[in-house]
Amino acid sequence: MRVxxxxxxxxxxxxxxxxxxxxLAEALKKLGAECVFxxxxxxxxxxxxxxAAGVPLHLIDAAENDQRADVAATSAALGRRPDWLIVDHYRLDAAWETAIADEVGAVMVIDDxxxxxxxxxxLLDQNWHDSPVVxxxxxxxxxxETLFGPEWALLRPDFAAARSQLRPRRPEVVRILVCFxxxxxxxATGQVLQVMGELGRRVELDVVVGAGNPHQAGLLDLCAGLPQAHLTVGARDIAQRMLAADLFIGAGGSMTWERACLGLPGITIAIADNQLALSxxxxxxxxxVDLGMLSGDALAxxxxxxxxxxxxxxxxxxMGAALARRxxxxxxxxxxxxLYGLRAS
Structure with missing residues (x-):
């Protein structure tokens, strides 16, 4: 199967x-699929x-809001006709999907x-809603066909592996994972660290940011002034860090289900509108605990x-035990x- x-x-x-x-690509590769981004x-x-996952990547030149140009560029990058085209993009809709439908076996959409x-x-929506069909x-x-709810949440295999290592957490909060x-x-990471510095609590702070974070220099300075804070850029072991933490401070989004898998409760501060409802x-x-959208009030x-x-x-x-059941x-x-089952049918 080609995806x-x-x-x-x-x-x-x-x-x-x-x-x-x-x-999802890693899970499909384990079943023998050829995957391309x-x-x-x-x-x-x-x-x-x-x-790093060994998946080919084709970069396309198309304006962000030009669906017609995006269809043309994506079509040119498809190569051999794929069995599935999987679309995870808030700016693409039925017009885009219809325009490319004849060039692929089937279309799957990931949305929330x-x-x-x-x-x-x-269609997959991995978030928790009372009436997703509605x-x-x-x-x-x-x-x-629709797949609804966190039982379908797309997590890397290291999270399921780490879940097998779950043990009761410490009887006190001594380590906090900070990640947005x-x-x-x-x-938001820097703003939270400034607040944490004013608290004066000797709680260990495991601060993780992405390799492309544009604020790295300032964050290094902040962490240097907080002896209990340790900054890691581009960490590849988030699952193990979640296992080692007692509490999380960060954004919602896909990290929510990573934390749920490992029973790590958190204080959430949204940095995008689509994170608000689930948190x-x-x-x-x-x-x-949810503090809403990042703002002076939330930080206060x-x-x-x-x-x-x-x-x-x-x-x-x-909180962590309840979250882990999701x-x-x-x-x-x-x-x-x-995906394999639908293809066979």
Whole structure:
């Protein structure tokens, strides 16, 4: 089976689209599939990750908002007719998918916004919604198969492997993982570190940023002034770091299901609108604390929230245990098997 992925990464849109597609590509490769990525330039760290996984990458020259040019460029990069074209892109919709449909066996869409129509045979939304069928009513063809919920969450295999190592966490919070994804354009990491420095608490801070983070120099200076903070750029062992941490401070997005797989509770501060709803829902379910969108108000509330959680480690452990029941880390394997099953049918 041959599978082509169309996804982009950049400092503005982050690396989540490419990374979850890469998790699926790795699962498909284990089943014998040939996988290829097609992307616009701009996501150097994501391109490095694709290359490290041994997956070919074709860069296309198309304006970000020109779907017609994007279709033409993607079509030229397809090569041998793929069995599946998998699209994970908020700026592409049914018009794009329809225009390229005759050149591929079938189209799968990965989405979580439910804000535009799609022309596809399979749609995946890995987030937690009460009525996902209602959300996508009228946005997908009647014959489209849908996969909804975190049981289908696209995580790399190291997360499922790390889950087998899960043990009860320490009876106190001594290590906090601070991570706002691969890009962090607004430098939420730096703003949180400034707040943490004012707290004066001797909690170990494991600070992780992407290789393409544009604020590295300033973050190095901040961490130098915080003896309990250690900065890692482009970490490849996030699963193990989540296992070692007692608490998380960072963004929502695809990291949510990575944390859920490993039962790591967190304080979330959104850096993109599409992170808000899920983080809020999990907080309402008692599986974390959400401070909303990055703002002066959110940062001002952080010290009190953190002090409260440090003072009640039993509550923190309970949040993590509840979160861990939502995702087992095997979603990419399930989706890969479903793609093979649909092809056979």
């Amino acid at each position: 082509v992925f169309r996804a982009d990464a950049s400092a503005v849109i982050g690396h989540g689209h490419v990374m979850r597609c890469l998790a 097609v992307s616009r330039p701009g996501g150097e760290a994501a391109a490095t990750a694709i290359g 916004l439910a804000d535009r129509p799609h022309h596809c045979q399979l 959300r996508y009513a009228g946005l997908v063809p009647a014959q489209c 994804g691969g890009a962090d354009a607004p430098n 809020r829902r999990l907080a309402e379910a008692g599986e974390g 509330r952080l010290p009190a929230v953190l002090e409260s959680m440090l003072a009640d480690p039993v509550q923190v452990q309970g 995702c087992d880390g095997l979603g990419a394997s399930r989706v890969a098997q479903r």
